[in-house]
Structures are given as structure tokens and as C-alpha cells.
């Protein structure tokens with residue numbers, strides 16, 4: 207909000223008093239406290255509670271153990287690949303969506319957002335039909351003579367990435383779309399009349415103005431993808447363990463609260479890092495130069 | 496017309512543009528001389544912005560040719576045309592400061608910072624924005640934004656400047672100041688400019704010549720005095736200034752003067768119409784004198800009734816009761832309101848035959 211002072215120099219300094227409208231947030235805050243903050247605090251508490259008082263043993267197991275470190279890295283990798291893929295596909299899609307007119311816009315909206323309305327379970331079975339050994343894709347490629355014998359696709363990392371990108375794409379498109387929609391389409395035009403080549407227009411006008419949406423989309427998709435549970439479980443089972451899958455196993459099967467809670471804390475730290483970093487970055491970008 | 500087109504710094508020849516079924520530019524031609532300041536005047540939706548976008552290269556006309564300084568630029572992309580544009584609502588880059596906005600074109604064209612800096616400073620000074628150089632453009636007032644937009648377009652030394660309603664976002668007072676300022680600035684720079692407006696007064700103030708546009712065509716291109724004094728059509732008459740108009744039928748012609756029968760009496764006017772033609776007689780408000788002037792050679796006189804009187808400060812308008820709605824309307828402007836004239840009173844109006852205009856009835 208550093209821009210406010212520059213925008214309105216004539217106004218008296220804003221008083222540091224809360225707007226009474228802020229009280230409207232109280233019910234929401236109370237709700238979040240009961241269903242989110244309280245359980246979270248209890249969980250974190252259980253991550254540092256051992257047989258005889260305070261202990262960091264849970265964290266030592268999660269961060270010191272080769273296997274669990276691998277799980278954390280695998281989750282980060284999944285987050286990174288999913289986010290990159292979604293950004294690559296979602297950025298142009300968001301522009302198309304924002305600039306499309308009439309029927310085209312409806313169609314594009316449906317293409318991007320209809321998948322959100324389909325349960326992840328349904329989607330996973332759908333992918334199974336397409337990807338499995340005797341699935342449609344193998345059948346098609348066999349008949350086209352592209353392959354000699356069926357290729358294993360389901361339970362591969364490639365299939366996992368494709369599935370993850372499919373699931374999280376709307377969360378990339380939506381924030382970018384909402385920023386691009388507000389962008390004056392005449393700005394690149396103005397740049398063109400000043401002699402700017404298409405590349406210069408993109409890098410100096412379009413991209414910087416759309417960055418707030420990109421930052422929001424990236425942090426959203428990354429924190430969702432790092433924490434993914436359902437999609438990797440359904441598409442890979444035990445072959446690709448994510449942090450969330452380890453947590454679920456620790457709580458449900460092993461009844462190892464210390465392990466599960468410590469893993470949850472690590473995941474929380476990663477997500478918090480991304481969200482806070484993104485909002486700092488966004489403030490830098492939004493606050494003028 | 497052919498000679499003009501040859502001499503034109505900018506020429507648009509037979510430009511047409513359709514959006515779906517709608518014809519927005521309809522075989523439009525215009526030629527603008529070097530250093531000239533031409534206004535495009537027309538109602539909303541007549542295609543003014545579309546024409547500018549075609550000239551700037553932001554839109555490709557379906558047919559026709561556009562040349563600048565003899566060079567055909569019809570298919571050249573916008574960034575290679577060197578045609579400056581001041582957009583409606585300015586389209587300044589919100590993420591850049593005033594100086595960065597003005598320097599944008601220089602950077603885009605690869606001009607070294609050392610060379611660009613003095614040019615930016617000069618442009619800032621030209622529009623009196625030097626002390627605001629470091630401000631974000633979002634912190635500027637409307638008038639300041641408009642000046643930045645003009646400086647941003649001029650700093651790259653375009654061969655032609657297009658301005659799309661640059662004053663429409665300003666309040667009346669500021670607008671009048673900026674009109675004179677802009678006219679002065681552009682004359683000083685000596686640039687050829689096309690200026691879009693739908694405000695006829697603004698067009699009269701700022702331009703060397705005015706092109707009145709109607710439904711994708713240029714209805715008339717002339718200097719302000721000609722446009723006002725000798726409108727080429729009823730449309731132009733209507734769009735520029737006010738007038739008293741009466742429907743009539745030509746009763747006799749010959750000798751350069753024709754006689755017309757109107758509901759308010761016979762009128763004579765210069766023109767060439769065959770007897771029996773249906774015409775519209777028109778006279779500008781300030782050409783009309785009220786009161787019973789003594790009958791004289793070369794003077795038309797009509798009797799009418801005053802419906803309403805509007806006081807406008809420097810002058811007073813009489814709205815006349817005319818026998819028919821539609822073609823007929825009457826507005827007369829007087830420097831002073833004569834004694835005893837008010838709503839409902841009868842008036843005698845006289846105007847010179849040579850000030851009387853005739854148009855074929857629509």
C-alpha cells in the first residue's frame with residue numbers, strides 16, 4: 207500500500223483505526239479459528255510432544271531419514287512440474303479467455319472450468335480407461351502403427367504429471383484471467399504505435415502487467431500441488447509417495463502422530479513460504495517501480 | 496481533388512472496413528497536407544476511431560490504400576509506421592512513471608539512454624510536466640495524463656499524429672484551455688495531425704480543416720468558415736452550428752436566384768433548382784434580424800411566432816413556432832432581445848437572400 211501515499215498527496219495521513227466494516231470478518235475468523243487454527247495448533251503441539259515432554263524427534267525422523275527426505279523432494283518436484291506445466295498451458299489460455307467474445311468465450315470457459323465440476327474420482331477412472339494397457343490411447347497408437355505393442359502409461363510419472371496439471375489448471379487460469387481481463391487491450395496497441403516490436407510489447411507491457419496474476423496462480427497451484435493427495439494416490443498408489451500420503455499413512459495406518467504431525471508442519475512451512483514469498487513479490491510488483 | 500491527393504502528406508484512398516454485416520468505413524477517401532491540423536467530426540459510431548486505427552496500422556482495412564509522404568503503408572505493421580497516436584483516455588502504461596512513459600518509444604526503438612535522456616527532458620518541458628517526471632502516471636490528474644500522452648507520442652518524432660478525442664475526459668473549463676494549448680503546441684512542432692472529436696465547437700476551435708463524417712464516409716472536408724457558411728449537405732448544416740430551416744417548393748428559377756414557397760411566405764435564395772423541386776431553406780441564426788425592417792431589395796422577410804426565449808449570456812436565442820414538425824425548425828440568435836418580445840409574441844424576421852441556403856429535401 208505504499209502507492210496510496212503517492213497517489214493522494216493532498217489527503218491527510220490515514221488514521222490507524224480499523225474500519226467498523228472490518229467487524230464483518232468476525233464470524234469468518236471465529237469459524238476459521240474453531241475448524242482450522244485450533245486443530246492446527248493441537249497438531250503442531252503433538253509434533254513436539256514426546257513421552258517425556260518436549261522433543262524434536264519427529265522432525266529429526268522426517269528431515270534426517272533418507273526415505274522421508276525423498277518424499278519431501280518428490281512432493282516439491284511434483285509441485286514444481288505441475289506448476290510449470292499449468293503456467294505454460296494456462297497463461298495463453300487466460301489471454302484467450304479474456305479476449306474471446308460471445309460464444310467463443312462460453313466455450314473456452316466450459317473447457318477450462320467444466321473439469322472442476324467433475325469429481326477427481328470420476329476423472330481418475332476416466333484416465334484409467336484412456337491410459338491403461340488395453341485402453342483407448344494404446345489401441346489408437348497400435349492401430350495407427352505408431353507402436354508395436356502396448357505401452358505402459360498408467361502408473362507412470364508422465365501420467366501423474368498430466369493428471370495433476372489437468373486438475374490444477376483452472377487455479378492457474380483464473381487468477382491470470384482476472385488480471386488480464388482488467389488490462390486495457392489498447393496498451394500493447396499504444397506500445398506498437400511507439401515503435402515497439404511484438405516481443406518488446408510482450409516483455410515490457412503485457413508480461414509486467416499480468417505478473418500479479420501469474421504470481422497468484424503460481425503460489426496457488428504450487429501450494430495445492432505440493433499438498434496433493436488424491437490424484438497421486440489414485441494415479442500412482444504407493445509408487446509415488448507425497449508428503450500428504452505419508453501423513454495419511456502415519457495417522458491412519460501407523461497411528462504415529464508424531465511423524466504425521468511433523469510432516470504436516472514441514473508441508474505447512476513450505477506452503478507458508480510460497481504464499482508469503484508470493485505476496486511479498488506481488489506487493490513489489492504492484493507498488494509501482 | 497486529384498491534385499490534392501497528390502499533394503497530400505497523408506492520403507487514404509477508398510478505404511473500406513466491415514465488421515460482420517456492419518460497414519463501418521465505406522469507400523472513404525481523405526487527403527491531408529503536410530503540417531495541417533484536420534479534425535474528424537462525426538456522431539458516435541460513425542467510424543472515426545476505426546479510421547484512425549486503420550491509419551495507425553492497428554487495423555487492416557478490407558480494401559483501399561493508405562500512404563504517408565508518398566509511401567504506401569497499407570500493409571505495414573503499426574510498429575513500423577511511425578504514426579503517433581494519442582488514445583481516447585490516453586492508454587498510458589500504468590506500471591511506469593511519467594518519464595518512463597515518455598521514454599518508452601525511444602527505448603523500444605533502441606535509442607541509447609544517453610541520447611534519450613535529453614529528448615525526454617525536452618518533451619517533458621514541452622508539455623510543462625518536468626516537475627512530475629518521477630511520478631507514477633496513476634497519480635496524475637486528467638489534464639496531466641493528457642499532456643503525458645501527447646509528449647509520449649511526440650518524442651519519437653512521428654511523421655503524423657493521430658488524436659482520438661483527447662479532451663473527452665476533461666471538464667469543460669480545462670478542455671477549453673487544453674484545446675488552445677494543444678493547437679499552439681502542434682503548430683510549434685509543425686506536425687501533421689488528425690484530431691477526432693464529436694464536439695463541433697472543439698473542431699471549429701482547433702483545426703485548419705474539418706472533415707465531417709457520416710456513416711463511414713467523409714461528408715465534407717473544408718475549412719471551418721466554409722463548413723459553417725456553405726455546408727455541402729443538410730447533414731453538415733445540422734451537425735455544425737444551428738439554423739432556422741423551412742421546407743418549401745421551388746416556384747420559379749433563373750438568374751442564379753430561385754423563389755421558394757414556404758409556409759411562412761415566399762423566400763428567394765441563390766441556387767439552381769428546377770421549379771417544383773422540394774427543398775429545405777436554411778439560414779444561420781446570426782444572419783437573421785428581427786423586427787419590421789423596411790422592405791428592401793435582396794431581403795427575405797418571414798412572419799413567425801416566438802415559442803421560447805433562451806438567454807445564453809452573450810446572446811439570446813429565439814425558438815420559433817413553425818407550422819410543421821420534422822423538416823422545419825427555427826432557432827434565431829440575437830445580440831440583444833428587442834423590447835416586447837417573449838413567448839407567444841409575433842416577430843418579423845429578415846435575412847439577406849445571399850445568406851439563405853437551399854438544400855434538396857431529404
Ligand SMILES: Nc1ncnc2c1ncn2[C@@H]1O[C@H](COP(=O)(O)OP(=O)(O)OP(=O)(O)O)[C@@H](O)[C@H]1O
Pocket residue numbers: 514519537538539540541542543544545546693
Ligand atoms: N472490433 C470491432 N468489432 C466489431 N465492431 C466494431 C469493432 N470496432 C468498432 N466496431 C463498430 O464500428 C462502429 C464504429 O466504431 P468506431 O469506434 O469507429 O466509432 P467512433 O466514430 O469512434 O465512435 P465514438 O465517437 O463513440 O468513439 C461502431 O458501431 C462499433 O460498434
Ligand SMILES: [Mg+2]
Pocket residue numbers: 543544545583659
Ligand atoms: Mg471513437
